[in-house]
Amino acid sequence: MLSNQVKIAPSVLSADFSHLADQIKLLEEAGADWIHLDIMDGHFVPNLTFGPPVIEKIRKTTDLPFDAHLMIENPERCLQNFCDAGVDQVTVHAETGYHLHRSVEHILSLGMKAGLALNPATPLSSLEPLLPFLDLVLLMTVNPGFGGQKFIEEILTKIERTAELIKKSDREVWLEVDGGLNEENVARVVPRGANALVIGTAIFGKEDIPGAVKNFREIVAGSKRRTA
Ligand code: DX5
Ligand code: ZN
Numbered sequence: 623m624l625s626n627q628v629k630i631a632p633s634v635l636s637a638d639f640s641h642l643a644d645q646i647k648l649l650e651e652a653g654a655d656w657i658h659l660d661i662m663d664g665h666f667v668p669n670l671t672f673g674p675p676v677i678e679k680i681r682k683t684t685d686l687p688f689d690a691h692l693m694i695e696n697p698e699r700c701l702q703n704f705c706d707a708g709v710d711q712v713t714v715h716a717e718t719g720y721h722l723h724r725s726v727e728h729i730l731s732l733g734m735k736a737g738l739a740l741n742p743a744t745p746l747s748s749l750e751p752l753l754p755f756l757d758l759v760l761l762m763t764v765n766p767g768f769g770g771q772k773f774i775e776e777i778l779t780k781i782e783r784t785a786e787l788i789k790k791s792d793r794e795v796w797l798e799v800d801g802g803l804n805e806e807n808v809a810r811v812v813p814r815g816a817n818a819l820v821i822g823t824a825i826f827g828k829e830d831i832p833g834a835v836k837n838f839r840e841i842v843a844g845s846k847r848r849t850a
Contacts (some may be wrong), residue, residue, distance in 0.1 A: 628816070628818070628819060629796065629798075629817065629818040629819065630653075630654050630821065630838055630839060631655060631821070632649050632658060632819065632820075632821055633659075633769065633822035634657060634826075634848035635660040635822050636776070640840060642680055643679075643828050645666045645831065646684050647683060647684065650684045650686055652831065652833075652834075653835060654684060654686065654835050656689040657684065657686050657687070657688050658691060658800070658822075659660065659688055659689065659690045662766075665695045666695045666715065666718055666824050668682065671672045673707075674703040676705035678706075678707040678709065681708035687710040688710065689737075689794065689818075689820075690704055690712050690713065691713050691737075691768070691800065692792065694718065696718065696719055696720075697720065698724060698792060700803070701729055701734075705732040705734055705736075708743075709734060710734065710735065711735035712735075713760045714729075714740045715741065715766075716741075716744050716748040717741055722750070723752060724739070726738070730755070735757035735758060736755065736758070737756060737760050737798070738752050739759075739761075739766075739800075740759070740760070741762050746780065746783055746784060749787065750833050753788070753795065754791065756795055756805070757794075758798055759784055759795060760798045760820075761777060761797070761799050763800060766801070770823040771802050773801065773827060774801075775802065775805070778814055781815055782815060784815065785797055786817075786820055797815050797818065798817075798818035798820060799820065801820070802822060803820065804819045804821075805824065805838070805841055808842060809844070819838070821838060
């Protein structure tokens with residue numbers, strides 16, 4: 623049964639990479655649920671970040687689940703590497719790779735949870751065939767590649783429709799939202815069904831990182847109460 627708590631998944635893309643281990647410790651102490659790892663290859667998205675060697679090093683710093691968001695072409699080629707590095711769940715993009723069902727099956731066979739990410743322009747029809755196999759759906763509310771971008775309001779309807787699809791599937795699937803989340807729009811995505819929130823700049827851009835995580839926890843609790 624999915625816990626009815628909304629997961630807060632800070633994206634370390636916006637963290638201070640020169641003190642990544644310390645920043646992750648801060649997140650854990652503040653009660654963050656998952657660590658969101660934005661993996662970018664400079665091809666699928668116009669940015670390049672990090673991969674399994676870095677993940678392996680930071681794996682030792684926390685027991686929090688590693689939520690890897692693969693913004694890379696042909697992700698099927700390196701799923702084993704992410705598994706070996708200690709990733710708990712892997713999300714691949716509907717727009718990458720030629721054999722998405724095979725990638726999802728491979729992720730599951732490695733013992734990780736499987737997610738599918740949809741860019742803002744990608745329709746939900748891409749999700750439907752795979753929904754029976756997924757643990758998580760990731761809806762992009764920015765065009766992927768960078769932190770600090772503006773939330774795309776029009777995705778609110780897509781969140782609601784995805785929540786309906788998940789409900790109809792009668793499966794336990796997380797609905798994760800990623801990009802441009804802040805103290806204002808979080809209170810609008812949660813009532814529409816988002817139950818995992820990727821937050822980068824709105825946490826790491828603050829002086830008090832633990833305080834920012836705790837503040838989001840309060841906002842989420844408040845927005846959930848409104849729907850109760
Ligand atoms: C964008 C990444 C997001 C991003 C979120 O491609 O997938 O996870 O880092 O950062 P903010 O919250 O700053 O938009
Ligand atoms: Zn992400």
